[in-house]
Amino acid sequence: MKKANRGNLPAAIFLFCLLFLWQLGAMKVNAAYILPTPIQILKRLWELRVALFTVHLPATMAVTCIGLLISVVLGLALAVAMDWSPLLQKCLYPIVVASQTIPTTAIAPLFVLWFGYGIWSKVLVTVLMTFFPITITVCDGFRAAKTEMSELLQTYGATRWDIFLKIKVPCALPYFFSAIKMAVPLSIIGAAIGEWLGAQSGLGYFSRRMMTQLDGAGVFAPIVLLSVVAMLMVAVVGLIESKVVKWRGES
Protein backbone atom coordinates (compact mmCIF):
# COMPACT_ATOMS: atom_id res chain seq x y z
CA MET A 1 0.00 0.00 0.00
CA LYS A 2 2.78 2.36 0.94
CA LYS A 3 4.56 1.64 -2.29
CA ALA A 4 1.40 2.43 -4.30
CA ASN A 5 1.11 5.76 -2.52
CA ARG A 6 4.67 6.61 -3.35
CA GLY A 7 3.86 5.78 -7.00
CA ASN A 8 1.13 8.42 -6.94
CA LEU A 9 3.42 11.10 -5.57
CA PRO A 10 4.60 12.47 -8.95
CA ALA A 11 0.98 12.70 -10.10
CA ALA A 12 0.03 14.58 -6.94
CA ILE A 13 2.91 17.03 -7.33
CA PHE A 14 2.06 17.59 -10.98
CA LEU A 15 -1.60 18.17 -10.16
CA PHE A 16 -0.63 20.62 -7.47
CA CYS A 17 1.55 22.53 -9.96
CA LEU A 18 -1.33 22.72 -12.44
CA LEU A 19 -3.69 24.01 -9.77
CA PHE A 20 -1.08 26.53 -8.73
CA LEU A 21 -0.76 27.78 -12.33
CA TRP A 22 -4.54 27.98 -12.58
CA GLN A 23 -4.65 29.98 -9.36
CA LEU A 24 -2.01 32.41 -10.65
CA GLY A 25 -3.66 32.72 -14.08
CA ALA A 26 -7.13 33.25 -12.66
CA MET A 27 -5.83 35.89 -10.22
CA LYS A 28 -4.20 37.67 -13.14
CA VAL A 29 -7.39 37.56 -15.28
CA ASN A 30 -9.37 38.63 -12.23
CA ALA A 31 -12.83 37.81 -13.57
CA ALA A 32 -14.31 35.31 -11.13
CA TYR A 33 -17.60 35.09 -13.02
CA ILE A 34 -15.90 33.34 -15.96
CA LEU A 35 -12.65 32.00 -14.47
CA PRO A 36 -12.74 31.48 -10.70
CA THR A 37 -9.59 30.40 -8.87
CA PRO A 38 -9.42 26.92 -7.25
CA ILE A 39 -9.49 28.56 -3.84
CA GLN A 40 -12.64 30.50 -4.70
CA ILE A 41 -14.25 27.27 -5.89
CA LEU A 42 -13.41 25.46 -2.65
CA LYS A 43 -14.73 28.41 -0.65
CA ARG A 44 -17.98 28.40 -2.62
CA LEU A 45 -18.23 24.62 -2.14
CA TRP A 46 -18.03 25.20 1.61
CA GLU A 47 -20.57 28.03 1.56
CA LEU A 48 -23.05 26.00 -0.47
CA ARG A 49 -22.44 22.77 1.44
CA VAL A 50 -25.91 22.44 2.94
CA ALA A 51 -27.82 22.78 -0.33
CA LEU A 52 -25.29 20.73 -2.28
CA PHE A 53 -25.02 17.80 0.12
CA THR A 54 -28.59 17.54 1.36
CA VAL A 55 -30.59 18.34 -1.79
CA HIS A 56 -28.64 18.21 -5.00
CA LEU A 57 -26.09 15.44 -4.40
CA PRO A 58 -28.78 12.94 -3.29
CA ALA A 59 -30.89 13.85 -6.34
CA THR A 60 -28.01 13.27 -8.74
CA MET A 61 -26.95 10.08 -6.97
CA ALA A 62 -30.48 8.71 -7.23
CA VAL A 63 -30.44 9.24 -11.01
CA THR A 64 -26.91 7.84 -11.31
CA CYS A 65 -27.61 4.72 -9.27
CA ILE A 66 -30.95 3.90 -10.89
CA GLY A 67 -29.48 4.58 -14.33
CA LEU A 68 -26.39 2.50 -13.62
CA LEU A 69 -28.47 -0.38 -12.29
CA ILE A 70 -30.73 -0.40 -15.35
CA SER A 71 -27.68 -0.12 -17.62
CA VAL A 72 -25.95 -3.07 -15.97
CA VAL A 73 -29.06 -5.25 -16.22
CA LEU A 74 -29.79 -4.15 -19.79
CA GLY A 75 -26.14 -4.31 -20.87
CA LEU A 76 -25.61 -7.80 -19.42
CA ALA A 77 -28.89 -9.06 -20.85
CA LEU A 78 -27.96 -7.82 -24.33
CA ALA A 79 -24.45 -9.28 -24.06
CA VAL A 80 -25.76 -12.68 -22.94
CA ALA A 81 -28.42 -12.67 -25.65
CA MET A 82 -25.90 -11.80 -28.36
CA ASP A 83 -23.54 -14.49 -27.10
CA TRP A 84 -26.28 -17.09 -26.94
CA SER A 85 -27.66 -16.65 -30.45
CA PRO A 86 -25.73 -15.51 -33.53
CA LEU A 87 -29.05 -14.46 -35.09
CA LEU A 88 -29.83 -12.17 -32.17
CA GLN A 89 -26.30 -10.79 -32.42
CA LYS A 90 -26.86 -9.96 -36.09
CA CYS A 91 -30.14 -8.24 -35.23
CA LEU A 92 -29.05 -6.38 -32.10
CA TYR A 93 -25.46 -5.36 -32.73
CA PRO A 94 -26.17 -2.71 -35.41
CA ILE A 95 -28.98 -1.25 -33.29
CA VAL A 96 -26.76 -1.07 -30.22
CA VAL A 97 -24.06 0.71 -32.23
CA ALA A 98 -26.61 2.99 -33.90
CA SER A 99 -27.96 3.99 -30.50
CA GLN A 100 -24.55 5.52 -29.80
CA THR A 101 -24.65 7.72 -32.88
CA ILE A 102 -27.65 9.58 -31.45
CA PRO A 103 -26.49 12.90 -30.00
CA THR A 104 -28.09 12.31 -26.62
CA THR A 105 -27.68 15.91 -25.55
CA ALA A 106 -29.62 17.11 -28.54
CA ILE A 107 -32.65 14.90 -28.06
CA ALA A 108 -32.68 14.90 -24.28
CA PRO A 109 -35.12 17.86 -24.20
CA LEU A 110 -37.57 15.53 -25.94
CA PHE A 111 -37.20 13.07 -23.09
CA VAL A 112 -38.25 15.84 -20.76
CA LEU A 113 -41.36 16.34 -22.89
CA TRP A 114 -42.09 12.61 -22.85
CA PHE A 115 -41.32 11.81 -19.24
CA GLY A 116 -41.66 15.20 -17.55
CA TYR A 117 -39.28 16.94 -15.19
CA GLY A 118 -39.17 13.96 -12.85
CA ILE A 119 -36.38 11.47 -12.43
CA TRP A 120 -37.13 9.19 -15.41
CA SER A 121 -36.13 11.56 -18.20
CA LYS A 122 -32.68 11.83 -16.58
CA VAL A 123 -32.47 8.11 -15.99
CA LEU A 124 -33.13 7.58 -19.70
CA VAL A 125 -30.24 9.90 -20.67
CA THR A 126 -28.00 8.05 -18.22
CA VAL A 127 -28.97 4.61 -19.52
CA LEU A 128 -28.49 5.66 -23.15
CA MET A 129 -24.95 6.79 -22.37
CA THR A 130 -24.01 3.91 -20.10
CA PHE A 131 -25.35 0.59 -21.36
CA PHE A 132 -23.27 0.60 -24.53
CA PRO A 133 -19.79 0.13 -23.04
CA ILE A 134 -21.17 -2.57 -20.76
CA THR A 135 -22.77 -4.51 -23.62
CA ILE A 136 -19.77 -4.31 -25.94
CA THR A 137 -17.10 -5.00 -23.32
CA VAL A 138 -18.89 -7.94 -21.71
CA CYS A 139 -19.62 -9.31 -25.19
CA ASP A 140 -15.88 -9.20 -25.92
CA GLY A 141 -15.30 -10.97 -22.60
CA PHE A 142 -17.58 -13.83 -23.63
CA ARG A 143 -15.77 -14.05 -26.94
CA ALA A 144 -12.39 -14.23 -25.17
CA ALA A 145 -13.37 -17.67 -23.83
CA LYS A 146 -11.21 -20.26 -25.55
CA THR A 147 -12.87 -22.82 -27.81
CA GLU A 148 -10.40 -25.46 -26.63
CA MET A 149 -11.65 -25.09 -23.07
CA SER A 150 -15.26 -25.45 -24.19
CA GLU A 151 -14.31 -28.51 -26.21
CA LEU A 152 -12.60 -30.08 -23.24
CA LEU A 153 -15.74 -29.65 -21.15
CA GLN A 154 -17.82 -31.02 -24.04
CA THR A 155 -15.82 -34.23 -23.90
CA TYR A 156 -16.90 -34.47 -20.26
CA GLY A 157 -20.49 -34.17 -21.49
CA ALA A 158 -21.04 -30.50 -20.65
CA THR A 159 -24.18 -28.66 -21.75
CA ARG A 160 -24.19 -25.09 -23.12
CA TRP A 161 -25.27 -23.94 -19.70
CA ASP A 162 -22.26 -25.68 -18.06
CA ILE A 163 -19.92 -24.02 -20.54
CA PHE A 164 -21.56 -20.65 -19.96
CA LEU A 165 -21.25 -20.89 -16.18
CA LYS A 166 -17.83 -22.51 -15.94
CA ILE A 167 -15.98 -20.80 -18.79
CA LYS A 168 -17.76 -17.78 -20.21
CA VAL A 169 -18.75 -16.13 -16.94
CA PRO A 170 -15.26 -16.36 -15.37
CA CYS A 171 -13.69 -15.20 -18.65
CA ALA A 172 -16.00 -12.20 -18.86
CA LEU A 173 -15.65 -11.19 -15.21
CA PRO A 174 -12.52 -8.99 -15.59
CA TYR A 175 -14.13 -7.41 -18.66
CA PHE A 176 -17.26 -6.76 -16.65
CA PHE A 177 -15.31 -4.82 -14.05
CA SER A 178 -13.54 -2.78 -16.73
CA ALA A 179 -16.96 -2.00 -18.15
CA ILE A 180 -18.29 -0.86 -14.78
CA LYS A 181 -15.27 1.37 -14.27
CA MET A 182 -16.07 3.03 -17.60
CA ALA A 183 -19.79 3.12 -16.89
CA VAL A 184 -19.61 4.84 -13.48
CA PRO A 185 -18.23 8.19 -14.70
CA LEU A 186 -20.42 8.02 -17.79
CA SER A 187 -23.54 7.52 -15.67
CA ILE A 188 -22.65 10.56 -13.56
CA ILE A 189 -22.07 12.64 -16.67
CA GLY A 190 -25.35 11.37 -18.08
CA ALA A 191 -27.22 12.33 -14.94
CA ALA A 192 -25.65 15.79 -14.91
CA ILE A 193 -26.50 16.39 -18.58
CA GLY A 194 -30.06 15.27 -17.96
CA GLU A 195 -30.39 17.69 -15.09
CA TRP A 196 -28.73 20.47 -17.03
CA LEU A 197 -31.47 20.20 -19.63
CA GLY A 198 -34.41 20.27 -17.32
CA ALA A 199 -34.82 19.51 -13.65
CA GLN A 200 -35.80 20.90 -10.29
CA SER A 201 -32.85 19.58 -8.35
CA GLY A 202 -29.50 17.88 -8.85
CA LEU A 203 -25.92 19.01 -9.24
CA GLY A 204 -26.27 19.56 -13.01
CA TYR A 205 -29.33 21.71 -12.45
CA PHE A 206 -27.58 23.62 -9.68
CA SER A 207 -24.53 24.29 -11.82
CA ARG A 208 -26.74 25.69 -14.56
CA ARG A 209 -28.62 27.93 -12.13
CA MET A 210 -25.32 29.38 -10.92
CA MET A 211 -24.41 30.01 -14.57
CA THR A 212 -27.48 32.21 -15.02
CA GLN A 213 -26.38 34.15 -11.95
CA LEU A 214 -22.86 34.62 -13.38
CA ASP A 215 -21.45 32.83 -10.34
CA GLY A 216 -18.35 31.16 -11.84
CA ALA A 217 -17.24 29.50 -8.61
CA GLY A 218 -20.82 28.30 -8.08
CA VAL A 219 -20.77 26.64 -11.52
CA PHE A 220 -17.55 24.81 -10.71
CA ALA A 221 -18.36 23.75 -7.14
CA PRO A 222 -20.94 21.07 -8.04
CA ILE A 223 -18.71 19.88 -10.90
CA VAL A 224 -15.80 19.36 -8.50
CA LEU A 225 -18.18 17.44 -6.28
CA LEU A 226 -19.28 15.25 -9.21
CA SER A 227 -15.67 14.42 -10.11
CA VAL A 228 -14.81 13.49 -6.55
CA VAL A 229 -17.86 11.24 -6.27
CA ALA A 230 -17.01 9.57 -9.61
CA MET A 231 -13.44 8.92 -8.47
CA LEU A 232 -14.63 7.49 -5.17
CA MET A 233 -17.09 5.19 -6.90
CA VAL A 234 -14.44 3.93 -9.34
CA ALA A 235 -12.12 3.31 -6.41
CA VAL A 236 -14.81 1.26 -4.65
CA VAL A 237 -15.40 -0.78 -7.82
CA GLY A 238 -11.63 -1.34 -8.07
CA LEU A 239 -11.58 -2.56 -4.49
CA ILE A 240 -14.40 -5.04 -5.11
CA GLU A 241 -12.64 -6.14 -8.30
CA SER A 242 -9.41 -6.92 -6.49
CA LYS A 243 -11.37 -9.13 -4.08
CA VAL A 244 -13.40 -10.95 -6.76
CA VAL A 245 -11.04 -11.26 -9.71
CA LYS A 246 -7.97 -13.22 -8.73
CA TRP A 247 -6.49 -13.40 -12.21
CA ARG A 248 -6.37 -11.42 -15.42
CA GLY A 249 -5.67 -12.87 -18.84
CA GLU A 250 -3.97 -16.19 -19.57
CA SER A 251 -0.97 -17.06 -17.44
Place this chain on the structure above:
Amino acid sequence: MSQLEFEHVSYQYPSEDFDIIDDLSFSVEPGSFHCIIGVSGCGKSTIFRMTNGLLQPKSGTIRVGGRPIGEQNHYCGYMPQKDLLFPWRTIGENLALPLEIMGGHSKAEQRELIDDALADVGLEGCRDKMPDELSGGMRQRAAFARTMLTGSDLLLLDEPFSALDFLTRISMQEWLLGQWEKHKKTILFITHDVEEAVFLSGSVLAVTSTPIHALTEVPVPVGYPRTRECLTRPDMVALRENLIDVLRKQVQP
Protein backbone atom coordinates in the same frame (compact mmCIF):
# COMPACT_ATOMS: atom_id res chain seq x y z
CA MET B 1 -13.43 -57.64 -27.57
CA SER B 2 -11.54 -54.49 -28.54
CA GLN B 3 -11.49 -51.39 -26.39
CA LEU B 4 -11.73 -49.11 -29.41
CA GLU B 5 -12.79 -50.05 -32.90
CA PHE B 6 -13.04 -47.96 -36.08
CA GLU B 7 -15.12 -49.59 -38.82
CA HIS B 8 -14.95 -48.03 -42.30
CA VAL B 9 -14.87 -44.54 -40.85
CA SER B 10 -14.59 -41.50 -43.14
CA TYR B 11 -14.41 -37.83 -42.34
CA GLN B 12 -14.33 -34.73 -44.50
CA TYR B 13 -13.68 -31.20 -43.24
CA PRO B 14 -16.27 -28.79 -44.70
CA SER B 15 -13.50 -26.62 -46.16
CA GLU B 16 -11.78 -29.50 -47.98
CA ASP B 17 -12.87 -31.40 -51.08
CA PHE B 18 -11.48 -34.80 -50.03
CA ASP B 19 -11.97 -37.19 -47.11
CA ILE B 20 -9.02 -36.69 -44.75
CA ILE B 21 -9.99 -39.98 -43.08
CA ASP B 22 -11.01 -42.37 -45.85
CA ASP B 23 -12.57 -45.72 -45.00
CA LEU B 24 -10.35 -46.27 -41.98
CA SER B 25 -10.64 -49.43 -39.92
CA PHE B 26 -8.50 -50.38 -36.96
CA SER B 27 -8.93 -51.65 -33.44
CA VAL B 28 -7.15 -51.38 -30.13
CA GLU B 29 -7.16 -54.12 -27.50
CA PRO B 30 -7.91 -53.34 -23.83
CA GLY B 31 -4.98 -52.40 -21.64
CA SER B 32 -2.66 -51.59 -24.53
CA PHE B 33 -0.50 -48.51 -25.07
CA HIS B 34 -0.33 -47.28 -28.64
CA CYS B 35 1.20 -44.18 -30.07
CA ILE B 36 -0.27 -42.75 -33.25
CA ILE B 37 2.55 -41.10 -35.11
CA GLY B 38 2.40 -38.98 -38.21
CA VAL B 39 3.54 -35.71 -39.72
CA SER B 40 1.78 -32.46 -38.80
CA GLY B 41 -1.60 -32.00 -40.41
CA CYS B 42 -1.93 -35.64 -41.46
CA GLY B 43 -5.25 -36.03 -39.66
CA LYS B 44 -4.19 -37.93 -36.55
CA SER B 45 -5.94 -35.46 -34.24
CA THR B 46 -9.08 -35.89 -36.34
CA ILE B 47 -9.14 -39.55 -35.26
CA PHE B 48 -9.19 -38.39 -31.63
CA ARG B 49 -11.78 -35.73 -32.20
CA MET B 50 -14.12 -38.28 -33.74
CA THR B 51 -13.51 -40.74 -30.93
CA ASN B 52 -14.34 -38.20 -28.22
CA GLY B 53 -17.42 -37.01 -30.09
CA LEU B 54 -16.28 -33.49 -30.98
CA LEU B 55 -16.54 -34.40 -34.67
CA GLN B 56 -19.16 -36.61 -36.30
CA PRO B 57 -17.83 -39.09 -38.89
CA LYS B 58 -19.28 -38.80 -42.38
CA SER B 59 -19.77 -42.55 -42.49
CA GLY B 60 -18.76 -45.67 -40.62
CA THR B 61 -19.02 -46.73 -36.98
CA ILE B 62 -16.82 -46.10 -33.96
CA ARG B 63 -17.21 -48.52 -31.06
CA VAL B 64 -15.80 -48.26 -27.57
CA GLY B 65 -16.05 -51.37 -25.42
CA GLY B 66 -18.11 -53.01 -28.16
CA ARG B 67 -20.88 -50.38 -28.27
CA PRO B 68 -21.26 -47.48 -30.72
CA ILE B 69 -20.15 -44.21 -29.13
CA GLY B 70 -23.45 -42.51 -30.00
CA GLU B 71 -25.15 -44.61 -27.31
CA GLN B 72 -22.62 -43.82 -24.58
CA ASN B 73 -21.43 -41.04 -22.33
CA HIS B 74 -18.14 -40.69 -20.49
CA TYR B 75 -16.48 -43.53 -22.37
CA CYS B 76 -13.15 -41.80 -22.92
CA GLY B 77 -10.88 -39.31 -21.21
CA TYR B 78 -9.39 -36.72 -23.53
CA MET B 79 -6.26 -34.74 -22.71
CA PRO B 80 -5.36 -32.05 -25.25
CA GLN B 81 -1.92 -30.71 -26.08
CA LYS B 82 -2.23 -27.66 -23.86
CA ASP B 83 -2.94 -28.51 -20.25
CA LEU B 84 -5.97 -26.16 -20.34
CA LEU B 85 -6.05 -25.74 -16.60
CA PHE B 86 -8.54 -22.95 -15.98
CA PRO B 87 -6.46 -20.07 -14.59
CA TRP B 88 -9.29 -18.83 -12.35
CA ARG B 89 -9.66 -22.17 -10.57
CA THR B 90 -7.30 -23.76 -8.09
CA ILE B 91 -5.75 -27.11 -8.99
CA GLY B 92 -8.34 -28.87 -6.85
CA GLU B 93 -11.20 -26.98 -8.50
CA ASN B 94 -9.75 -27.81 -11.91
CA LEU B 95 -9.73 -31.47 -11.06
CA ALA B 96 -13.33 -31.16 -9.91
CA LEU B 97 -14.47 -30.13 -13.41
CA PRO B 98 -15.21 -33.61 -14.82
CA LEU B 99 -16.87 -34.61 -11.54
CA GLU B 100 -19.03 -31.46 -11.47
CA ILE B 101 -20.16 -31.97 -15.04
CA MET B 102 -20.81 -35.69 -14.80
CA GLY B 103 -22.56 -35.19 -11.47
CA GLY B 104 -23.37 -37.90 -8.98
CA HIS B 105 -20.77 -37.03 -6.34
CA SER B 106 -21.26 -35.09 -3.14
CA LYS B 107 -18.77 -32.34 -2.29
CA ALA B 108 -17.08 -34.58 0.26
CA GLU B 109 -16.77 -37.45 -2.21
CA GLN B 110 -15.37 -35.07 -4.82
CA ARG B 111 -12.80 -33.84 -2.37
CA GLU B 112 -11.73 -37.34 -1.51
CA LEU B 113 -11.44 -38.37 -5.17
CA ILE B 114 -9.45 -35.22 -5.94
CA ASP B 115 -7.07 -35.76 -3.03
CA ASP B 116 -6.50 -39.36 -4.13
CA ALA B 117 -5.93 -38.31 -7.73
CA LEU B 118 -3.47 -35.60 -6.71
CA ALA B 119 -1.55 -37.99 -4.47
CA ASP B 120 -1.50 -40.45 -7.33
CA VAL B 121 0.28 -38.02 -9.66
CA GLY B 122 2.63 -36.78 -6.94
CA LEU B 123 0.97 -33.39 -6.39
CA GLU B 124 -0.01 -33.76 -2.74
CA GLY B 125 -0.50 -30.37 -1.17
CA CYS B 126 -1.12 -28.58 -4.48
CA ARG B 127 -4.89 -28.66 -4.20
CA ASP B 128 -5.24 -25.02 -3.21
CA LYS B 129 -2.54 -23.66 -5.50
CA MET B 130 -3.35 -21.72 -8.63
CA PRO B 131 -2.20 -23.25 -11.95
CA ASP B 132 0.35 -20.49 -12.59
CA GLU B 133 2.20 -21.48 -9.43
CA LEU B 134 3.04 -24.88 -10.97
CA SER B 135 5.83 -25.82 -13.38
CA GLY B 136 5.08 -27.17 -16.86
CA GLY B 137 5.55 -30.79 -15.84
CA MET B 138 3.40 -30.38 -12.72
CA ARG B 139 0.66 -28.74 -14.79
CA GLN B 140 0.66 -31.68 -17.20
CA ARG B 141 0.43 -34.10 -14.29
CA ALA B 142 -2.50 -32.11 -12.89
CA ALA B 143 -4.17 -32.21 -16.32
CA PHE B 144 -3.53 -35.97 -16.44
CA ALA B 145 -5.11 -36.38 -13.01
CA ARG B 146 -8.12 -34.44 -14.28
CA THR B 147 -8.34 -36.78 -17.28
CA MET B 148 -8.14 -39.81 -14.96
CA LEU B 149 -11.05 -38.41 -12.93
CA THR B 150 -13.35 -38.85 -15.94
CA GLY B 151 -13.19 -42.48 -14.78
CA SER B 152 -12.89 -43.76 -18.35
CA ASP B 153 -10.86 -46.84 -19.29
CA LEU B 154 -9.85 -45.33 -22.61
CA LEU B 155 -7.50 -42.35 -22.47
CA LEU B 156 -6.79 -40.21 -25.52
CA LEU B 157 -3.65 -38.13 -25.02
CA ASP B 158 -2.99 -35.61 -27.80
CA GLU B 159 0.70 -34.62 -27.75
CA PRO B 160 0.57 -33.90 -24.03
CA PHE B 161 4.31 -33.46 -23.59
CA SER B 162 5.21 -31.62 -26.79
CA ALA B 163 5.40 -28.22 -25.10
CA LEU B 164 7.73 -29.40 -22.33
CA ASP B 165 11.51 -29.09 -22.33
CA PHE B 166 13.50 -32.23 -23.18
CA LEU B 167 14.46 -33.34 -19.68
CA THR B 168 10.99 -32.77 -18.26
CA ARG B 169 9.57 -34.60 -21.25
CA ILE B 170 11.60 -37.77 -20.77
CA SER B 171 10.84 -37.94 -17.07
CA MET B 172 7.13 -37.39 -17.84
CA GLN B 173 7.32 -40.28 -20.34
CA GLU B 174 8.72 -42.61 -17.69
CA TRP B 175 6.13 -41.32 -15.23
CA LEU B 176 3.30 -41.94 -17.70
CA LEU B 177 4.41 -45.55 -18.27
CA GLY B 178 4.36 -46.04 -14.49
CA GLN B 179 0.82 -44.64 -14.31
CA TRP B 180 -0.31 -46.88 -17.17
CA GLU B 181 1.13 -50.02 -15.58
CA LYS B 182 -0.52 -49.11 -12.28
CA HIS B 183 -4.01 -48.28 -13.55
CA LYS B 184 -4.29 -50.72 -16.48
CA LYS B 185 -5.97 -48.16 -18.72
CA THR B 186 -5.99 -48.28 -22.50
CA ILE B 187 -3.94 -45.38 -23.78
CA LEU B 188 -3.82 -43.88 -27.25
CA PHE B 189 -1.11 -41.27 -27.47
CA ILE B 190 -0.61 -38.91 -30.40
CA THR B 191 2.91 -37.68 -31.03
CA HIS B 192 5.15 -36.60 -33.86
CA ASP B 193 8.27 -37.48 -31.87
CA VAL B 194 9.53 -40.87 -33.11
CA GLU B 195 11.67 -41.55 -30.05
CA GLU B 196 8.75 -40.84 -27.75
CA ALA B 197 6.51 -43.17 -29.77
CA VAL B 198 9.04 -46.00 -29.73
CA PHE B 199 9.75 -45.64 -26.02
CA LEU B 200 6.08 -45.60 -24.95
CA SER B 201 4.23 -47.91 -27.32
CA GLY B 202 3.53 -51.60 -27.25
CA SER B 203 3.13 -51.09 -30.95
CA VAL B 204 3.30 -47.89 -32.96
CA LEU B 205 0.41 -46.97 -35.24
CA ALA B 206 1.99 -45.00 -38.06
CA VAL B 207 0.10 -42.71 -40.41
CA THR B 208 1.87 -43.34 -43.69
CA SER B 209 -0.33 -41.37 -46.04
CA THR B 210 -2.83 -38.52 -46.10
CA PRO B 211 -5.76 -39.09 -46.56
CA ILE B 212 -5.62 -41.81 -43.92
CA HIS B 213 -6.75 -45.17 -45.33
CA ALA B 214 -5.06 -47.34 -42.72
CA LEU B 215 -2.77 -47.20 -39.72
CA THR B 216 0.40 -49.23 -40.16
CA GLU B 217 1.00 -51.21 -36.98
CA VAL B 218 4.69 -51.51 -36.11
CA PRO B 219 5.37 -53.69 -33.04
CA VAL B 220 8.06 -52.57 -30.60
CA PRO B 221 10.37 -55.48 -29.74
CA VAL B 222 10.81 -54.64 -26.04
CA GLY B 223 8.51 -55.63 -23.19
CA TYR B 224 7.44 -53.59 -20.15
CA PRO B 225 8.62 -52.30 -17.74
CA ARG B 226 11.14 -50.33 -19.76
CA THR B 227 13.89 -47.89 -19.09
CA ARG B 228 15.37 -45.44 -21.54
CA GLU B 229 18.38 -47.75 -21.97
CA CYS B 230 16.31 -49.96 -24.25
CA LEU B 231 16.37 -47.15 -26.83
CA THR B 232 20.04 -47.92 -27.50
CA ARG B 233 19.42 -51.55 -28.45
CA PRO B 234 20.25 -52.14 -32.12
CA ASP B 235 16.75 -53.39 -33.03
CA MET B 236 15.23 -50.29 -31.37
CA VAL B 237 17.61 -47.99 -33.19
CA ALA B 238 16.75 -49.71 -36.46
CA LEU B 239 13.02 -49.38 -35.73
CA ARG B 240 13.41 -45.71 -35.01
CA GLU B 241 15.37 -45.05 -38.21
CA ASN B 242 12.87 -47.06 -40.17
CA LEU B 243 9.96 -45.00 -38.83
CA ILE B 244 11.80 -41.75 -39.48
CA ASP B 245 12.37 -42.88 -43.08
CA VAL B 246 8.71 -43.71 -43.60
CA LEU B 247 7.56 -40.38 -42.15
CA ARG B 248 10.13 -38.28 -43.97
CA LYS B 249 8.83 -39.42 -47.33
CA GLN B 250 5.64 -37.48 -46.60
CA VAL B 251 7.31 -34.22 -45.67
CA GLN B 252 7.78 -31.84 -48.55
CA PRO B 253 10.95 -29.89 -47.87
